[in-house]
Amino acid sequence: MSTINFANREINFKIVYYGPGLSGKTTNLKWVYQTVPGDRKGEMVSLATEDERTLFFDFLPVDLGEVKGFKTRFHLYTVPGQVFYNASRKLILRGVDGIVFVADSASNRLRANAESMRNLRENLGEYGLSLENVPMVIQINKRDLPDALPVDMIRAVIDPEARFPVFEAVATEGKGVFEPLKEVSRLVLSKLADGA
Amino acid sequence: MIEPTVALYGDAFAKAAAVLEDLIDQAQVRYALLVDRKGFVLVHKEALWAPRPPALDSIATLVAGNAAATQALANLIGEPRFNELVKQGEKQGLYVEEVNDLALLVMIFDNTTPIGRVKLFGKKAVAELDEITRSAVVMPRELGIDKDFQQSADAMLDDLFGN
Numbered sequence: 001m002s003t004i005n006f007a008n009r010e011i012n013f014k015i016v017y018y019g020p021g022l023s024g025k026t027t028n029l030k031w032v033y034q035t036v037p038g039d040r041k042g043e044m045v046s047l048a049t050e051d052e053r054t055l056f057f058d059f060l061p062v063d064l065g066e067v068k069g070f071k072t073r074f075h076l077y078t079v080p081g082q083v084f085y086n087a088s089r090k091l092i093l094r095g096v097d098g099i100v101f102v103a104d105s106a107s108n109r110l111r112a113n114a115e116s117m118r119n120l121r122e123n124l125g126e127y128g129l130s131l132e133n134v135p136m137v138i139q140i141n142k143r144d145l146p147d148a149l150p151v152d153m154i155r156a157v158i159d160p161e162a163r164f165p166v167f168e169a170v171a172t173e174g175k176g177v178f179e180p181l182k183e184v185s186r187l188v189l190s191k192l193a194d195g196a
Numbered sequence: 197m198i199e200p201t202v203a204l205y206g207d208a209f210a211k212a213a214a215v216l217e218d219l220i221d222q223a224q225v226r227y228a229l230l231v232d233r234k235g236f237v238l239v240h241k242e243a244l245w246a247p248r249p250p251a252l253d254s255i256a257t258l259v260a261g262n263a264a265a266t267q268a269l270a271n272l273i274g275e276p277r278f279n280e281l282v283k284q285g286e287k288q289g290l291y292v293e294e295v296n297d298l299a300l301l302v303m304i305f306d307n308t309t310p311i312g313r314v315k316l317f318g319k320k321a322v323a324e325l326d327e328i329t330r331s332a333v334v335m336p337r338e339l340g341i342d343k344d345f346q347q348s349a350d351a352m353l354d355d356l357f358g359n
Contacts, residue, residue: 095234193346
C-alpha cells in the first residue's frame with residue numbers, strides 16, 4: 001500500500017520483484033541501481049548469503065521526482081526465490097502496490113516458474129489480496145539462453161489467460177529491465193487515479 | 197492503493213512530530229522515527245546535537261522487515277508478538293517498540309543514555325502515537341491522487357526510465 005506524507009509532501013509506492021530462485025530478480029535491481037543517476041536513488045540494501053543468494057530481500061529506493069508538489073518515490077524490493085524461504089517472501093509482500101514477476105526462460109525452470117506463480121497467489125491471499133487487485137507485469141528473463149523456451153510456452157503456465165503485460169529480457173545486459181518497471185509503475189498510478 | 201494506510205498530515209502530523217521532539221528531549225536519544233509496517237518513514241526527528249542521520253529509508257525498511265520477522269518468530273512459539281526489540285552496539289543502540297498494528301517507533305541512542313530511560317519514555321510516546329496513527333488511517337481513494345497526478349507522473353517515468 002502506498003504511503004503518503006502530506007507534511008513532507010512525499011508519496012511512496014512499493015514494487016516487489018517476485019519469481020523463482022535464480023531467475024534474475026536481484027540482477028534487475030542491480031541494473032536499475034547502476035543506471036539511475038545518483039541523485040535519483042538511495043542506498044541499495046541486500047540481505048544475501050555469502051554466495052549472493054537473497055536471504056531476506058534487496059531494497060532500492062528510486063526518486064521519480066516531484067509530481068504536483070509531491071516528492072514521489074518507488075521502493076523496489078526483491079523476494080528470496082528459493083522455495084524454502086517462503087516465510088520471508090510472505091513478509092515482503094506486505095503493503096505491496098505492484099509486482100514484477102520475473103520468469104526464467106531455461107527449459108528446466110518451467111515448473112519452477114509455475115510453482116512460484118502459484119506461491120505468489122497463495123501469499124497474496126494471506127493478506128486478502130489477489131492478482132485481480134494488485135497490478136502485475138511479467139518479465140521473461142534470460143532470453144539469451146541457448147535452450148530458452150518459447151515465450152508462449154512460459155506464458156501458458158504462468159499466465160494462461162494472457163492477462164498481464166509481458167516483456168522479454170536479458171537482465172544481465174540491461175535489456176528489458178526498465179520497460180516492465182515503467183509499466184508496473186504506470187499501472188499502480190493508474191489504479192490509484194481511478195480510485196480503486 | 198489496496199489497503200487502508202496511515203496518512204499523516206495537518207494536525208496529526210504536527211502532533212506526531214511534537215511527540216517525537218519531546219521524546220528526543222526526554223529520552224536523550226539521537227533520532228526518533230515513526231515508521232509504518234510496510235517500511236516507510238512517516239515522521240522523523242533528530243536531536244540538535246546529532247550528526248547527520250544514516251539513510252532513513254534503509255533503516256525504516258530493515259526495521260519493518262525485522263519486526264515482521266520477529267512477529268513471525270513469536271507466532272511460531274505461540275506468542276502473539278514480542279513487544280520490543282533492542283540492539284546494542286559498542287557506541288550506539290537501537291530500540292524498536294510497536295505502536296500498534298500500523299506503525300513502529302524507532303529510536304537510535306548513544307550508549308551513554310541509559311536503556312531504561314529510552315524504554316520508559318519510548319513507552320510513554322507509544323501511547324500517544326497509537327491514538328494519532330489510528331485516527332490518521334484513510335482509504336486509498338482518499339489520498340487525492342487524480343488523473344492530473346497520473347499524467348504528470350507518466351511523463352516523469354519516461355524521463356527516469358527511458359522511452
